[in-house]
Amino acid sequence: MKKFSWRKISEMLENIPASDCECRYPGYAGLWCRLIMAVTGYGMLRNTVAVIHGPTNCAWAVRNFCLTNYSLYCGNPFLHMPSTDIKQDDVISGGTDKLIATLTEVDRDYKPEHIAVFDTCSTALIGDDIETAIKTAQKTCNARLDYMPSAGFTSLPLGKSIEEITVKYADMMEAPTETIPDTVNILGQYKEQKRCKNAKYPDDSSELARMIEGIGLKIHRVLLSGNYDYIKTAPQASVNVISCPTWGIPLAIKMKEKFKTPYTNQAIPVGIKPTEKWLTELANFTNKNPGPFIGQEVEKLTPMFEKAENMVRGRVALIECGRNSQTAFARPMAMARALEELGMEVRLFGLHPMELKAKETDAGYFINEGFDPLLLDGDYAYQQPVNIKHILEDLGLKQGEYLYFTHDVFPAPNDGSRVETGVHLRRVKGAPGRGVGFKGAKALYETVIEAVIMSENRKFPTLYELVHRR
DSSP states (O other): OOOOEEEEHHHHHHHSOOTTSOSSSOOOSSTTOHHHHHHHHHTTBSSEEEEEESOHHHHHHHHHHHHHHTTTTSSOSOOBOOBOOOOHHHHHHOSHHHHHHHHHHHHHHHOOSEEEEEEOHHHHHTTOOHHHHHHHHHTTOSSEEEEEOOOGGGOOSHHHHHHHHHGGGGGGOOOOSOOOTTEEEEEOOOSOOSOOTTOSSOOHHHHHHHHHHHTTOEEEEEESOBOHHHHHTGGGSSEEEESSHHHHHHHHHHHHHHHOOOBOSOOSOBSHHHHHHHHHHHHHHTTOOOHHHHHHHHHHHHHHHHHHHHHHTTOEEEEEOOSSSOOOOHHHHHHHHHHHHTTOEEEEESOOHHHHHTTHHHHHHHHHTTOOOEEEESSOOTTSOOOHHHHHHHHTOOTTSEEEEEOSSSOOOOOTTEEEOOTTTOOOTTSOTTOOHHHHHHHHHHHHHHHHHHHHOOSSOOHHHHHHHO
8 A cells, every 4th residue: 555644735735845846746748748738728818819820730739628628618619829830940040031931821811809829838948039020920910919928938837837828818908098987897607608697507607696796796707708899998897806816816916917906815615604705805896785695695505514514524535636637726726626515534535745835826826815724745657646545544444434525527436435526527407517605505515415315326337337337
């Protein structure tokens, strides 16, 4: 059996070296390329074209990722991604002329509102002057042109890459001529679109918008989504609120610096108390009374909360941060906080210490909120899933003493104690995929109750067990 240790997240952050050095926890090199994250983020916008300034194989790698891990689940169904087709000779002589020609042709042929230029390792290494090329092409292009630095070698850890990418969207915005009273931007939406009302499987922004409107405010923008005009007018809102900390907090800080748009501090509200706090802070900032709305929502949830609380008493929540990508952290932490509210002892695993260092924004948010749970430490392989059996052996847990929560695209087989919480694999009618807000809390309690019942009824295997046995 592998030997692990469990340490508080604040302690691990303090002792882990910087994420870009050679140390006990070596980082990865290119599995999650910054270019992939930059383009998939841009893929949430409409009437746009992503120009990949680099070799065709880089463009194809991004297209493959978008088709297999992005568009199948959410976001726009298709994003045009022409490339400048940089070859060996261009690496020697430079590719700026090719970029100018490509931008001119894309503007003429596609007629988009916006074109973003994404560089690659090769064009960044040779120092192509992309900004000058954009200024030159802009003179004859109708579309707005912007540069999204995305060379993979410039920022390896995924969390840091996202933080550097998301702030670039502030460059697409314009200084407001007015501030619209009682309007709110939701920042930090990833793989989701503008709010979709009455959806069978709504996204987070739908539930957050429902609550915002429930206390008498209006939604101005949901970012990232919409077209260029939708984004450039975002600073007209009275205040920004945060959905995902990784995507939302850096952009909120940038918008405050650039446009003086204030923002609230709460993020990714999963569970009753975090949702109350998220909504109350917004209400206090905008001089609204959240009491009646919150009271009604909590009253409806209380019976189910108490039922789940009684059923999980004495059980441990084993929360997996990832099985392959090992990058999820805000969602597992928010889930852990909600399960602790139910009275469960929480343990997180599957987020490698090196990746934790790249997620300091998320970790800092929860630590500042007073939530500092135990995370698995140990010499286990990077980018490889931790075997749940080893975790059970290490903690001495048996059937009926725990619930196992997964958070990635690739699930693991297990008994009925398993709770599927990955966004890609979990669908609950009327509930947001990441489980935020009051509707998300209801879905969480329902699935927890169901998991406890299934774990106590072992006459027949679950559907997941049957699938994974094959």
